[in-house]
Amino acid sequence: MNSKKVILLGKYGVGKTSLIRQFMHKEFSDAYLTTIGVKIEKKIVTTNEGPLAMIIWDIAGESSHRKIPPSYKLGSQGIIYVFDLSRLSTYEALDRELSDLKTLLPNVPISLVGNKKDLLNEKDLDTIAAKLPLVDVTFISARTGENVEKLFHDLALAMVR
Amino acid sequence: MNIQTLKQSYINKNTQFVVFSIEGQLLGSCDTLFKVKMEKDTLFEEVPFLASMVEALFDMAEGEELTFPCIGEDLYGNEGYFDFVFNKQKYQGKEAMLWIIHDFSEHYEHLISLQQQRNESEIKGEFLETEKKNIQLENELLEYKNAELERLQQIKSRFFSNISHELRTPLNGIYGLANLIDGTGDKHKLKEYTEALNATVVHLTTMVNDILDHSKIEAGKITFVKEPFDLRATLRTVSNSFLFACREKGIDLQVNLSFDLPRVIVGDATKLSQILYNLLGNAVKFTDKGSIRLEVSLLSMQESCTELQFSISDTGIGIAKEKLEKIFAPYEQATDHTSRLFGGTGLGLNIVKQLVELQGGSIRVDSSLGHGTEFVLSIRYEGALKEKNPEPYVSSEASSSSDPTGKILIGEDDTLQQKMLHDLLLKWGYEVSTVGTGKQVMEVLANTELDVLLLDYHMPEMDGYQVASAIRASSESYAHIPIIILTGEQPTYTEGKFQELNIQSFVTKPVLPDELHKMIRRVLTDIQKDRKGRVLSMGKMEVDLSYLIDVMDGDMLKIKELVEIFLSSAPQQISKMHDLYDKKDWHSLQSLVHQSKSNYKYIGILSVGELLDELEQDLKKERNQEGYLSKIEQVEKATHQAVTHLKQMRWSS
Numbered sequence A: 001m002n003s004k005k006v007i008l009l010g011k012y013g014v015g016k017t018s019l020i021r022q023f024m025h026k027e028f029s030d031a032y033l034t035t036i037g038v039k040i041e042k043k044i045v046t047t048n049e050g051p052l053a054m055i056i057w058d059i060a061g062e063s064s065h066r067k068i069p070p071s072y073k074l075g076s077q078g079i080i081y082v083f084d085l086s087r088l089s090t091y092e093a094l095d096r097e098l099s100d101l102k103t104l105l106p107n108v109p110i111s112l113v114g115n116k117k118d119l120l121n122e123k124d125l126d127t128i129a130a131k132l133p134l135v136d137v138t139f140i141s142a143r144t145g146e147n148v149e150k151l152f153h154d155l156a157l158a159m160v161r
Numbered sequence B: 001m002n003i004q005t006l007k008q009s010y011i012n013k014n015t016q017f018v019v020f021s022i023e024g025q026l027l028g029s030c031d032t033l034f035k036v037k038m039e040k041d042t043l044f045e046e047v048p049f050l051a052s053m054v055e056a057l058f059d060m061a062e063g064e065e066l067t068f069p070c071i072g073e074d075l076y077g078n079e080g081y082f083d084f085v086f087n088k089q090k091y092q093g094k095e096a097m098l099w100i101i102h103d104f105s106e107h108y109e110h111l112i113s114l115q116q117q118r119n120e121s122e123i124k125g126e127f128l129e130t131e132k133k134n135i136q137l138e139n140e141l142l143e144y145k146n147a148e149l150e151r152l153q154q155i156k157s158r159f160f161s162n163i164s165h166e167l168r169t170p171l172n173g174i175y176g177l178a179n180l181i182d183g184t185g186d187k188h189k190l191k192e193y194t195e196a197l198n199a200t201v202v203h204l205t206t207m208v209n210d211i212l213d214h215s216k217i218e219a220g221k222i223t224f225v226k227e228p229f230d231l232r233a234t235l236r237t238v239s240n241s242f243l244f245a246c247r248e249k250g251i252d253l254q255v256n257l258s259f260d261l262p263r264v265i266v267g268d269a270t271k272l273s274q275i276l277y278n279l280l281g282n283a284v285k286f287t288d289k290g291s292i293r294l295e296v297s298l299l300s301m302q303e304s305c306t307e308l309q310f311s312i313s314d315t316g317i318g319i320a321k322e323k324l325e326k327i328f329a330p331y332e333q334a335t336d337h338t339s340r341l342f343g344g345t346g347l348g349l350n351i352v353k354q355l356v357e358l359q360g361g362s363i364r365v366d367s368s369l370g371h372g373t374e375f376v377l378s379i380r381y382e383g384a385l386k387e388k389n390p391e392p393y394v395s396s397e398a399s400s401s402s403d404p405t406g407k408i409l410i411g412e413d414d415t416l417q418q419k420m421l422h423d424l425l426l427k428w429g430y431e432v433s434t435v436g437t438g439k440q441v442m443e444v445l446a447n448t449e450l451d452v453l454l455l456d457y458h459m460p461e462m463d464g465y466q467v468a469s470a471i472r473a474s475s476e477s478y479a480h481i482p483i484i485i486l487t488g489e490q491p492t493y494t495e496g497k498f499q500e501l502n503i504q505s506f507v508t509k510p511v512l513p514d515e516l517h518k519m520i521r522r523v524l525t526d527i528q529k530d531r532k533g534r535v536l537s538m539g540k541m542e543v544d545l546s547y548l549i550d551v552m553d554g555d556m557l558k559i560k561e562l563v564e565i566f567l568s569s570a571p572q573q574i575s576k577m578h579d580l581y582d583k584k585d586w587h588s589l590q591s592l593v594h595q596s597k598s599n600y601k602y603i604g605i606l607s608v609g610e611l612l613d614e615l616e617q618d619l620k621k622e623r624n625q626e627g628y629l630s631k632i633e634q635v636e637k638a639t640h641q642a643v644t645h646l647k648q649m650r651w652s653s
């Protein structure tokens, strides 16, 4: 079976682990248990090209991807960059992070997601959206599951294309 | 046991070696940590980590080494944290991958709590930081709001202390005047006091209304009606009410309404009046010389929306630049010098602004100290009815209602000049008719009562001189009509020629409107003076008001009242005369005749007076009984004529 390596990046506490848990098991917990190193999970999804094994690397959050061992990023075929909509510090340096990643992993699709949408109202979201770099951003909630399925599905399509 | 074996056994128990081919076939494993099973075709399918690294591992050069620290994965039921090392090398003569697995679970699990602590405290720190910033912002906002509130409060309390002073002044006045009225028996004084009382009450009412309006607006309780109203009539009413004040101050009030204004618009006429009263009132208050102008024009007109622009400008004292900014703010004005000087609440302009804005409009002010002020505002009305033949309404102080009025005939052959004169006179408020020849002039004079004749010197058939001569030579009532000659010649030449014709004035062409207007006013004023003692002839009968005019000191209004009493009583008296005649009650008839006789004399219908004199003598002496009826009938006829004539009289002061 075709398999693809997907890495999750983003600062600690933004909800990477929660996002994967929601995607894998439709579960959510309010407790914060930090990830160390990397946790590897596998989920098979169906695409128009047949089934695809997504090997998901839930990497421990750091303030910048530069602090992560380079071998983790090696051979990645998809990137999900997660930030926390309720914490400015998690999306302040997006521009630099994204352009770094593009140089490091050219031609790899990147999904930029703002998590914890459930904590904000529409007006605040608009204000935040105005501050973000001009790229596609998906607002999701690992808590409610909003846009989670879609996020992985879209990335899977982008990877097999 | 030597140190080497100790080391070996220690490392041994936490480390596993696995060797697999590039295709993923298992070539060997020491199975220290887990037992490698090959249930699937390749090792890549067995271990997700390997599946995700296939390509990267393929790409490694021989002898190259790759390290992956702290991998959390379930390896054949053995869950933990491992470090992976990959080393590409030959194994049993074939290209192969050595995969070294170190189990560091214990070590890493210890790290978790450290990292957890670090992350949690950093996140907490971040939140505290944001919170601090928010609180700081909130505090700043609060401080600002407090300062603003305090400022408003101060202004408000200053305003109220001023306003209560302003209110107390007229109240004291009312109290004082009421006492004076109570204590005086002098009619003259009484009138004076009540007038003053009236004015004070009006002033007080204005202030109270301002305060009520203001609080209504502040509470959002003001409503606007949407009713059709006559725009011109509303504007005229407002501007007319300032004519007197302007004349008193010797300033000109000009009203200019553009041609395309709709006749009827839908909206709140009262609110519009209120706005204009306020702004015009201010203009009059602050202007001592020059003029005040109200201009109204159409900004846009669509089916459901008509936008009008009003401009109120004056040549008054103007407003200083620094005050201009605050001019619409409530409370502020009442505290400054100007309003101290002129009184009032100082809320007026704020109310105006609110009224304008609540009607979808805007207002701005432009002023230059010492030169004057202009307010320009726009209001949106819902709908409008357009006038078919719009007539410009231009008014100036000169056409005020108390100016002399009159019927004027224009004799002028040139159509353009005819039209121009016609429009001018109409604009000034006169009744005007025009004819083109001298012959027509004579015809109109014979059939219409006129006050002034405006006569062109050069006319076909009969020229101005011939017409004027014919008029003066006639024995008709129009023989004395005032004539103004319009001439292109040097006046000296023409005047000489007209000398004996008693021509009132000469106007040189091209006509200067102001000059002509002045002249007509003068002539009309003269006529009115002449009326004192003027005898109105009606065939054989004459009405001579000179007695009344003398007695009433020329007060035409009072004279009019008396004439009206006569008009209503005379016919009754005559029918009573008939009654008494039928009853042959000569005694009562005699006293009735005596009584009414003097009425006729007062009013100046002398011929009837004489007739009644005769009748009275006859009755007294009981003679000429057969002539009683014919005399009563003569009186009746003459009275009828006089009544008709008096009813047609135009009364002006």
Ligand SMILES: Nc1nc2c(ncn2[C@@H]2O[C@H](COP(=O)(O)OP(=O)(O)OP(=O)(O)O)[C@@H](O)[C@H]2O)c(=O)[nH]1
Binding pocket: A010, A011, A012, A013, A014, A015, A016, A017, A018, A019, A029, A030, A031, A032, A033, A034, A035, A036, A059, A060, A061, A062, A115, A116, A117, A118, A119, A140, A141, A142, A143, A144, B119
């Ligand atoms: N309200 C809300 N809370 C969320 C959401 N996603 C995650 N969280 C909470 O955020 C905290 C951090 O979530 P994790 O998923 O552990 O975050 P992480 O990105 O994996 O963090 P690291 O592993 O330390 O990098 C937890 O307390 C979650 O319950 C979300 O969508 N809404």
Ligand SMILES: [Mg+2]
Binding pocket: A016, A017, A018, A033, A034, A035, A058, A059, A060, A061
């Ligand atoms: Mg995590």
